Amino acid sequence: MEEDRPVPPPEPLAGADLSRLSVAEIEVRIGMLKAEIVRLEEALARKRASLDAANAAFRL
Template sequence: MDDDLKPRPKPPVHVVGQDLSTLSVHELKERVQVLKDEIARLEADMAAKQSSRSAAESVFRL
């Protein structure tokens, strides 16, 4: 029950152009992974939207 009261660690927040000199190699690796995961999420969403658009276009071409 006490675990529910502990603050959860926040995922690293990355700001484009941010000074990276204060971050450790481990922190940099974490941020790279977060950004890679976000890119994959964005690409999956784009693919889904392109698929939906293509399906809609094929219906309206008839």
């Protein structure tokens, strides 16, 4: 049955062939990548704050 077939993994966003995508599909990908950049920047800020707090605690 068709429902039993595994769903193929999504194509990676970075480095994928863009030649077959429509304008709308490219716009969606840009939105997804921008959202991922925001998420990464937030994680980086948390990591840096944690590292700064640890460095401050161990300074003599």
